[in-house]
Amino acid sequence: MVCARIIEFLLVTILITTFLFSPIITFLLIIIPIILLCLFKQFWYLFIILGICLIYGCWVFFDYHTDSKGGRWSDRFRRLCIWKKFANYFPLKLIKSEDLDPNRNYIFGYHPHGAFALSAFGNFATDATDFSILFPNIRPHLMLLRLQFLFPCTRDLFLNLGACCVSRNSCEYLLSGKCGQGNALVIVLGGVPEMHITRNDTMIFYIKRRKGFVKLALKYGASLVPVISFGENELYERRTCFNLIPNGIPCGRSIIGHIPLRNSVITVVGKPIHVNQIVDPTATDIDQLHNEYIQAIEQLFQANKCQYGLEHVNLEII
Structure with a gap:
């Protein structure tokens, strides 16, 4: 019973946080990897992330x-x-x-x-x-x-x-x-x-x-x-x-x-x-x-x- 209530609370927390802070979460998902990649000089990862963003952007454009x-x-x-x-x-x-x-x-x-x-x-x-x-x-x-x-x-x-x-x-x-x-x-x-x-x-x-x-x-x-x-x-x-x-x-x-x-x-x-x-x-x-x-x-x-x-x-x- 206690375990079920904890799971319910965690699930509601994740969903509500996502609903309310989706603009901030979206920004962080993009900017944090870019900052880390620049710090560690692994720029080829940066192109992968930009590629994923580009693919998703094209999908949203046609699915708008x-x-x-x-x-x-x-x-x-x-x-x-x-x-x-x-x-x-x-x-x-x-x-x-x-x-x-x-x-x-x-x-x-x-x-x-x-x-x-x-x-x-x-x-x-x-x-x-x-x-x-x-x-x-x-x-x-x-x-x-x-x-x-x-x-x-x-x-x-x-x-x-x-x-x-x-x-x-x-x-x-x-x-x-x-x-x-x-x-x-x-x-x-x-x-x-x-x-x-x-x-x-x-x-x-x-x-x-x-x-x-x-x-x-x-x-x-x-x-x-x-x-x-x-x-x-x-x-x-x-x-x-x-x-x-x-x-x-x-x-x-x-x-x-x-x-x-x-x-x-x-x-x-x-x-x-x-x-x-x-x-x-x-x-x-x-x-x-x-x-x-x-x-x-x-x-x-x-x-x-x-x-x-x-x-x-x-x-x-x-």
Whole structure:
């Protein structure tokens, strides 16, 4: 038992460190060997390293748009045992409210962002919580910022897990039928603004100004699915920093506090809101569906918060 917990902790530490510090790691992987080679005057090694960088650079050049073309899905990679250990660290659990028709496409609105949306990764970028069993023939694509696909340490990892860029072109490609049906775009709707206002006593959803996902749903007839992770905000404590940052900074374990606390996270996938396709939706159409989605989020929160030990937590939608 102790050994398993140590392995889980080490695995989570490696993954989180890679996610957060991939630009620095990439720089060090290139510059440190060059410095050492220059010191020891073994310049022929330098040409080998430069050759490897050149080959990988060419690969990225020709593969640059993969993150906007459905990703590079690998069921085998998504089912590796390391992802189970990642999920068991917290642990993570995925709950469904209703079966999903594989002949439709979906947009999952994920809430809350928390510090790093770790349960979104564990539940939807991997099969650690048995997504493929709960929702057969549905392919979840975790939608990420393009920045995540610029560094060797994370680019191919995310692509093989089916993650895609959250740009409009990428979303439209998945919803247009070019990748078939049964695609679920998992979008962390609050984004960076929501990350900065995370609180442990209140779930704050930054969605009143987020209407692009609603327009996409109407344009392509994709069903909207509200998703709430109960416990995501509790993975990190908010600590003040000499009153310089109003809401404090996320702090977990380790010297620099970037490792999440062990806290159970229950992710509930709500009932889908089926949408009739309107190729050119009006502002009224968008506002109407947006309000319906907000009501669905509120109902999902109220129906589940007491069941998962968060009866003291309130919901605020801004």
